[in-house]
Amino acid sequence: MTHLTTHVLDAATGNPAAEVSVVLAHASGGAVTAEAAGAIVAHGATDADGRLALGPETLEPGDYTLTFLTGEYFAARDTPTFHPYVAVTFTVDGSGRHLHVPLLLSPFAYSTYRGS
Known part of the structure; x- marks a missing residue:
């Protein structure tokens, strides 16, 4: 099992948000950009669900940012x-626990939490 999972729900439609691009990077105090490509750990897109x-499989302890490219999804x-992307920064404590970072999304608001 991978160490980190996410689930994006489009609250405006009540459906899963398919094809949302997501980037996992070491946190560097700023947005993930092409210039910071060395900081990228992984990337992908949400499935139909x-x-x-x-x-x-395991993330080293430290701070990471999960960036959801929400502007592309809505476009x-x-x-x-209102939000071209959503960046969620969190700390990996080294406990080895699975991390789940869900995103509840609408065109003008979002919320997240540490899931299980």
Whole structure:
């Protein structure tokens, strides 16, 4: 099992958010950009159920950022949005526990939490 999973739900439609691009990177105090490509740990896109397993089997302790490219997701659906991306920064404590970072998304708001 991969160490980190996510699930994105489009709260505006009540459906899983398929094809949301997601980037996992070492946190560097700023947004993930092409210039910071060396910091990228893994990337992928959510499946038809809005789910994605990402990264290596184990993440080293430290701070990471999970960036959801929400602007691309909404643009593909011709839906205006306020957030071009959502960046969730969190700490991996080295306990080896599985991490689940869900995202509840709408065009003008989002929420997240540490899932199980």
